[in-house]
Each structure stands twice: as structure tokens, then as C-alpha cells.
Amino acid sequence: MFMTNLNTPVEKLSYVGPKMLPRLRHLGIKTIRDLLRHFPARYEDFSKLISLAEVGEPKVVVSVRGVVRKIKTDRIWKRRLAITTAIIDDGTGKLRVVWFNQPYLQDSFPEGTELSLSGKTALDKRGLYLSSPVFEKIGRADEDLVHTSRIVPVYPETEGVSSKFLRFLIKPLLDKLGGIPDSLPAEIVKKYNFPAISKAIKNIHFPKKLDDAEAARKRFAFEELFLFQLRALLDRKNLEKMPAPKILFDKDAIAKFVRGLPFPLTNDQRLAAFEILKDLERGRPMNRLLNGDVGSGKTVVALIAMYQTVKAGYQAVIMAPTEILAKQHFGTITSILEKQKINNIKVGLLIGSEARQWPTDEITEADVSKKILRNKVAKGQIDILIGTHAVIQKDVAFNKLALVVIDEQHRFGVGQRMKLVKNQELAPHLLSMTATPIPRTLALTIYGDLDVSLLKQKPGNRPKIITKIIPARRSAEAYEFIENEIKKGRQVFVICPRIETPLETASAQGGLPLTGQVSQAKLMWAEVKAVTKEFEKLSKETFPHRRVAMLHGKIKPKEKEKIMNDFRAGEYDILVSTSVVEVGVDIPNATVMMIESAERFGLAQLHQFRGRVGRGEHQSYCFLFTSSGGEFGSRLKALEKTGDGFELAEMDLQIRGPGEFTGVKQSGIPDLVMASLGDIELIKKARSEAEQILNQSPTLANYPLLRERLEYIQKMVHFE
Known part of the structure; x- marks a missing residue:
């Protein structure tokens, strides 16, 4: 037994060479600590060992032991197939064992080798056999086996890193495991009757009983939730200590601005704007999340805050996730200002492909060089800067920045916030806007350090989407309806899921967990294949006389932007796309959203797609094409019944888990926390304990191990 140094780099382990190291890092494994905390996704119960005489039924998972009596490999050259067949004997009977395309096993298992085998039985014309079982050589009778004859962990994998290899790395560490420092306070461990840290680590990887694994999993889920909440609360407290620009709420100016908007605000928009404007007055950095439904008018609420900021003599910046959306924001904001004849607010657009400014006159041109625009920003001659992540590059310096608006739900922490202001002493205010509605439990966990404003209502001038x-x-009926819509001059979106890769198909059928298994390149090509197939069908068979375009992830950004602009300009009737079409893209003339294989998407994502139509004055429709009934059909019926994105998001969280929500994976949430986000009671307990610990010890001086763990997480996980 020894005290494990958890910060030891994983490359110090035997069998982790230069080729394996990047693969492990892809799974987030850099240290011994990371390896021990790479928890199983599920377990195979191979614990019931039976004699060969007891093996009698096909399609049954069994664990057996026996001595190899015969072994040979036959090759079927036409099918490029190698079949290795062994006969094993345990004294009570004999059993045929078959492996496919593993010819090396013939040399690995000479006659007389004793094996432990776990796998599923099968039946062919020669009788019962064991098909492609997991195997281990038995050296001693009392040997503690790793891959067979026990409850076996199955881990999240990636290409080149199998569960078998991970078990091979982790088991020796656990056998030598001594005292592990426990960062979870002793009083919490005692209060909830959690297993000690060393015991929990052993039981989550190699449990004797599944109950032991579940107890360990609950402990670690609580611990990760607790640490996550603690970090959020500490961030909030640290931010509260920083001074920020004090922007007074000019009620008359705001009332006049709101009256001049092209549409009345909803009550939700009014309340959210009021909450934001009151935050700006406090002299402490605002940290607010605008959690809005699709089409709920988030941009206008943000513009009200930016208008007040500029009126007070400061600058504002809005960061969009894509160039298309940044340009759309630029168009929306300048259009509203132009209609109200507010020409004294200068607006700039800074994206990778171009730079623009507004308003323009005989002297001021719309298109400028990026260098000129950056100089204007630095001199305070641009009041509102709109862009992508280009606006937080080193060469962008603001003169008097007071408000940062992030139009995506990725984390944007204190460090990034202060980078924007460089030498300013005041921290800017931050308003984050979600791309889709976030369920309450998810918002509480990911954004525990933010105040939340909800936008559930939709502007009243838009007809409900059928x-x-x-x-x-x-x-055929739906296609006929779509044809009639096009005849009226309307346009159509078609969304199709990518064609499944073989690994995804195996996962759906109960195989290995999918995490990291399929490379991004393979996934991208699967998307291209799916869209191309649908494009060919619609353009050549279903709508041969219509103008059809397609979009997928392999199309270059400039070409993609041209296709979107041409679609907006009415050059195409139908746009076939994967889910890459940006959230919030405004095509008021598009009235039909057609989704192929709708059962393959989550409710939240389907609701997001639906929100891409219904943005104009015409009646809009969403058609969910599906070949599945049963559970999938009842799930899709929820979309027919409700347009409430928050209600659908809560349902999706329970059905499919939090991975469906855009940006969640980028938020630094460990997988174990992800799996626990439906457990509101556990989240409440974790937050309550985090609050109590900080009340007792605001700097965590009384909890050095806890403080050390948080510092490690801050360094290893980019929470910002």
C-alpha cells in the first residue's frame, strides 16, 4: 500500500507511450487523478460462474472456465474472414468457443491453456457455442480476474482506447492504492453516510456487488455537484467585490426608446429589461442570464440595456456564435436605431471576413478596414461593437467598455471579462443569452453564479406554428402541401439527421457507450452523406421543378454564408440542411420546417428547429416526418400539443439527459454531474452544503484539501 500521488502524469505509467498519450488526453485523462476519476458508463455482470455442464441455452450471457483442448483457425478468403475455434473442457463437459478475425489467438492459447471466458451463447447447425467472448488466461486458482467472471466496468472510450485497456491501466493502481486525500469535508461524508474515498474509488471501478457501485456513484455525483456549486458561489462572491460602472436607469429615455420600437414588448421582456437596468445601477458587475424561449425577443431586451449603457457614456459589445448571426444582429440593431432616427449611436461589425460601421454618410463608408474599425473602438468612436470571438482578440482594445452581451450559453468567466477591458479598473457588466430554453435544474447547476431572467412569452404579432x-x-400529402406553400411564394427548410455510423448503431443496440468513440471527421462525413442523399431525392424526384440548395458542415464558411444570403433573398425555394443551420437565423419568408427522421432528435432540438419558421406575418408549419411509433410517437406528440420551450426542455432532460442542450458540454460539467441533473433533490442538497461551508469559512481556510481540489479543477478544467 502507498500514498498515491494523484497529480502524477499518466505518461509515467507503463504502456502509456507517445501514441497512447494523445488518445487518453482526448478522454480528458492527463493525470492519475483523471484516470481514477474516469468512471464507468455501465457494467457487464459476468459474476455468476457456471460449469460447462450447466450451459444449455442460446442467447444467454455466461461466465465459464476451462482448459483449451483443441484450437484452429479457418480462413474464408472471399469474405476476408478468419474464424478461430477452440474446444474447452472443465471436467463436467466441453464447449465450442468461436472468435472472428482474431487469428493470433491460435498462438496465444496453445493446448492446455486455462481460460476464463465471459460472453453470450449462440446456436448453429453444429450445436451450442460461445460467440466472441471476453477472455483471460488463468495463472493461479485464486487470481483476481479483471475482464471476466466478475462485474466488469465498461468505460467511455475513444478510437484506440478500449475498456479492456482502461481496466488494464486502472486495476493495478487500485491494488496498490493507499490513502487518498478526501476533499469532501468529513462532516458531509458522515451526514450522508457516504463511503470513504478509497473504498468508493475501488467500488465504482471494480465492485463486488452492483449496490456497491451505485453507492460509490452517488457519492461522486454529490461531490462533483458540490464542487461545481462551490465554484459558482465563489465566483459570485469574488465578482461582488469588484467595482463596475454605475449606469443610472434613465426611465424617461428608456420609455421613449421602447415606444419607438416596431412592436410592443411582452410582459416578460419588460420585466427582464427592468431587472437588467436595475443591475446596471448597482456599481457591482452584473452577471445575468437571459434564459429565453425560441423567438422570445432576447435581442431587443439586450438592445435596451446597450442603449442605456451608451446613453451613460460607455461602450457595449455583443458577441455572437457565428458570423451569420453577428451580421443579423448588426442589421436588426441598426434598423431599429435608424427607424427611431438615433444617429448619434455608432455601431460597428467586426467578424473574420469583414468590418462595417453605421451610420454612414458622404464621408463615412459602410465597409472599412478592420484596423480602422479597431482604432475607432479604441478611441471610443464606436459605441456598440458586434462580432464573433474576434472581438476578444489581443488587438481589440476598448475605450470605456461597460456591458458585454454573449449571445450563446457558453461560459464567459471573470478572466475573459477582464481581458476585454485590459487596463480598466472597472469590471464590465455581463449579460448571457441562451440559444434555447434551459430547464431549471440545468440552469441552477451550470449557471449557479448567475441571476436568471426568463422570457417565456412570444411577441403577440406572430401566428402560432402548426x-x-x-x-x-x-x-405525399405533406409534399403536396409544401408545393402549395412554394406556389404562394413561401420557402421551406428541410432538416435531416446524419446517417448513423456503425459504432452508433452498435451503441443504440446496447453496445459500448458512445462517448468519444467516433471521430469528428467520421461524424462530419455521415452528415454530408445524409444531406446529399436527401438533396438528391428532393431536387430530382419530389420537387424537380423547384430551386433546392443544401448546407452541411463540410461547406466552407464563405460559401455557406452565400447560400444563406441567397436563401434569404428568395433565390432558393428549399434549403436542405443538417442541424448546422444557426439558431435564430431570421428568414421571415420561410413558413415550412420539414424534419426527416424526427425521432432521432431531442424535443429541445426539434423545438429549436421549429423556431426557425414563424418569424414573419404568414402562418407557419412544422412537419415531423417519422417512421417510428410507440415511445417515439408519444414523445413527438408533445411537440404537437405545446409551443412552450421550457416545458419541452424539462421533458427532454428527463428522457434524453442534458447532453441535448447546446453548450452544455462546453460548460465544464463532468459526465457524472451530467447524469445527475435530473435529480433536483441531490442538486439542492449539494448547493445547501456549499453555502454552509462558505458561511463557515469564506476563503476555505478551514478546508485546505477542498481549496486545493478547487484550485486543481480551476487549472485543469477551463471553467471559463
């Missing part, structure tokens, strides 16, 4: 499930037998 949503219909279209079974395969009724697709």
Missing part, C-alpha cells in the same frame, strides 16, 4: 407528425404513409 406542428404535425407525418407518418411515412402520409408523406
Whole structure:
């Protein structure tokens, strides 16, 4: 036994060479600590060992032991197949064992080798056999096996890193494991009757009983939630100590600005704007999340805050996730200002491909060089800067920045916030806007350090989108309806999921967990294949006389932007796309959203797609094409019944988990926390304990191990 140095780099372990190291890092494994905390996704229960005489039924998972009596490999050259067949004997009976395309096993298992085998039985014309079992050589009778005859952990994998290899790395560490420092305070461990840290680590990886694994999993889920909440609360406290620009709420100016808007604000928009404007007055950095439904008018609320900021003599910046959305924001904001004849607010657009400014006159041109625009920002001659992440580059310096608006739900921490202001002493205010509604439990966990404003209501001038499930037998009717919409001069979005890779198909059928298994390149090509197939069908068979375009992730940004602009200009009738079409893209003339294989998407994502139509004055429709009934059909019916994105998001969290929500994976949440986000009671307990610990010891001076763990997480996980 020894005291494990958890910060030891994983490359110090045997068998982790230069080729394996980047693969492990892809799984987030850099140190021994990371390896021990790479928890199983599920378990195979191979614990019930039976004699060969007891093996009698096909399609049954069994664990057996026996001595190899015969072994040979046959090759079927036409099919490029190698079949290795062994006969094993345990004294009570004999059993045939078959492996496919593993010819090396013939040399690995000479006659007389004793094996432990776990796998599923099968039946062919020669009788019962064991098909492609997991195997281990038995050296001693009392040997503690790793891959067979026990409850076996199955881990999140990536290409080149199998569960078997991870078990091979982790088991020796656990056998030598001594005292591990426990960062979870002793009083919490005692209060909730959690297992000690060393015991929990052993039980989550190699449990004797599944109950032991579950107890360990609950302990670690609580611990990760607790640490996550603690970090959020500390961030909030640290931010509260910093001074920020004090922007007074000019009620008359805001009332006049709101009256001049092209549409009345909803009550939710009014309340959210009021909450934001009151935050700006406090002299402490605002940290607010605008959690809005699709089409709820988040941009206008943000513009009200930016207008007040500029009126007070400061600058504001809005960061969008893509160039298309940044340009859309530029168009929306300048259009509203132009209609109100507010020409004294200078607006700039800074993206990778161009730079623009507004208003323009005989002297001021719309298109400028990026260098000129950056100089204007630095001199305070641009009041509102709109862009992508280009606006937080080193060469962008603000003169008097007071408000940062992030139009995506990724984390944007104190460090990034202060980078924007460089030498300013005051911290800017931060307003984050979500791309899709976030369920309460998820918002509480990811954004525990933010105040939240909800936008549930939609502007009253938009007709409700009619949503219909279209079974395969009724697709012709839907196509006829779409044709009639196009005849009226309307346009159509078609979304299709990517074609599944073999690994995804295996995962759906109960195989290995999918995390990291399929490379991004393979996923991208699967998307291209799916869109191309649908594009060919619609453009050549279903709508041969219509103008059809397609979009997918392999299309270059400039070409993609041209296709979107041409679609907006009415050059195409139908746009076929994967889910890459940006959230919030405004095509007021698009009235039909057609989604192929709708059962392959989550409710939250389907609701997001639906929100891309219904942005104009015409009645809009969403058609959910599906060939599945049962559970999938009942899930899709929820979309027919409700347009409430928050209600659908809560349902999706319970059905599919939090990974469906855009930006969640980028938020630094460990997988174990992700799996626990439906457990509101556990989240409440974790937050309550975090609050109590900080009340007792605001700097965590009384909890040095806890403080050390938080510092490690801050360094290893980019929370910002």
C-alpha cells in the first residue's frame, strides 16, 4: 500500500507511450487523478460462474472456465474472414468457443491453456457455442480476474482506447492504492453516510456487488455537484467585490426608446429589461442570464440595456456564435436605431471576413478596414461593437467598455471579462443569452453564479406554428402541401439527421457507450452523406421543378454564408440542411420546417428547429416526418400539443439527459454531474452544503484539501 500521488502524469505509467498519450488526453485523462476519476458508463455482470455442464441455452450471457483442448483457425478468403475455434473442457463437459478475425489467438492459447471466458451463447447447425467472448488466461486458482467472471466496468472510450485497456491501466493502481486525500469535508461524508474515498474509488471501478457501485456513484455525483456549486458561489462572491460602472436607469429615455420600437414588448421582456437596468445601477458587475424561449425577443431586451449603457457614456459589445448571426444582429440593431432616427449611436461589425460601421454618410463608408474599425473602438468612436470571438482578440482594445452581451450559453468567466477591458479598473457588466430554453435544474447547476431572467412569452404579432407528425404513409400529402406553400411564394427548410455510423448503431443496440468513440471527421462525413442523399431525392424526384440548395458542415464558411444570403433573398425555394443551420437565423419568408427522421432528435432540438419558421406575418408549419411509433410517437406528440420551450426542455432532460442542450458540454460539467441533473433533490442538497461551508469559512481556510481540489479543477478544467 502507498500514498498515491494523484497529480502524477499518466505518461509515467507503463504502456502509456507517445501514441497512447494523445488518445487518453482526448478522454480528458492527463493525470492519475483523471484516470481514477474516469468512471464507468455501465457494467457487464459476468459474476455468476457456471460449469460447462450447466450451459444449455442460446442467447444467454455466461461466465465459464476451462482448459483449451483443441484450437484452429479457418480462413474464408472471399469474405476476408478468419474464424478461430477452440474446444474447452472443465471436467463436467466441453464447449465450442468461436472468435472472428482474431487469428493470433491460435498462438496465444496453445493446448492446455486455462481460460476464463465471459460472453453470450449462440446456436448453429453444429450445436451450442460461445460467440466472441471476453477472455483471460488463468495463472493461479485464486487470481483476481479483471475482464471476466466478475462485474466488469465498461468505460467511455475513444478510437484506440478500449475498456479492456482502461481496466488494464486502472486495476493495478487500485491494488496498490493507499490513502487518498478526501476533499469532501468529513462532516458531509458522515451526514450522508457516504463511503470513504478509497473504498468508493475501488467500488465504482471494480465492485463486488452492483449496490456497491451505485453507492460509490452517488457519492461522486454529490461531490462533483458540490464542487461545481462551490465554484459558482465563489465566483459570485469574488465578482461582488469588484467595482463596475454605475449606469443610472434613465426611465424617461428608456420609455421613449421602447415606444419607438416596431412592436410592443411582452410582459416578460419588460420585466427582464427592468431587472437588467436595475443591475446596471448597482456599481457591482452584473452577471445575468437571459434564459429565453425560441423567438422570445432576447435581442431587443439586450438592445435596451446597450442603449442605456451608451446613453451613460460607455461602450457595449455583443458577441455572437457565428458570423451569420453577428451580421443579423448588426442589421436588426441598426434598423431599429435608424427607424427611431438615433444617429448619434455608432455601431460597428467586426467578424473574420469583414468590418462595417453605421451610420454612414458622404464621408463615412459602410465597409472599412478592420484596423480602422479597431482604432475607432479604441478611441471610443464606436459605441456598440458586434462580432464573433474576434472581438476578444489581443488587438481589440476598448475605450470605456461597460456591458458585454454573449449571445450563446457558453461560459464567459471573470478572466475573459477582464481581458476585454485590459487596463480598466472597472469590471464590465455581463449579460448571457441562451440559444434555447434551459430547464431549471440545468440552469441552477451550470449557471449557479448567475441571476436568471426568463422570457417565456412570444411577441403577440406572430401566428402560432402548426406542428404535425407525418407518418411515412402520409408523406405525399405533406409534399403536396409544401408545393402549395412554394406556389404562394413561401420557402421551406428541410432538416435531416446524419446517417448513423456503425459504432452508433452498435451503441443504440446496447453496445459500448458512445462517448468519444467516433471521430469528428467520421461524424462530419455521415452528415454530408445524409444531406446529399436527401438533396438528391428532393431536387430530382419530389420537387424537380423547384430551386433546392443544401448546407452541411463540410461547406466552407464563405460559401455557406452565400447560400444563406441567397436563401434569404428568395433565390432558393428549399434549403436542405443538417442541424448546422444557426439558431435564430431570421428568414421571415420561410413558413415550412420539414424534419426527416424526427425521432432521432431531442424535443429541445426539434423545438429549436421549429423556431426557425414563424418569424414573419404568414402562418407557419412544422412537419415531423417519422417512421417510428410507440415511445417515439408519444414523445413527438408533445411537440404537437405545446409551443412552450421550457416545458419541452424539462421533458427532454428527463428522457434524453442534458447532453441535448447546446453548450452544455462546453460548460465544464463532468459526465457524472451530467447524469445527475435530473435529480433536483441531490442538486439542492449539494448547493445547501456549499453555502454552509462558505458561511463557515469564506476563503476555505478551514478546508485546505477542498481549496486545493478547487484550485486543481480551476487549472485543469477551463471553467471559463
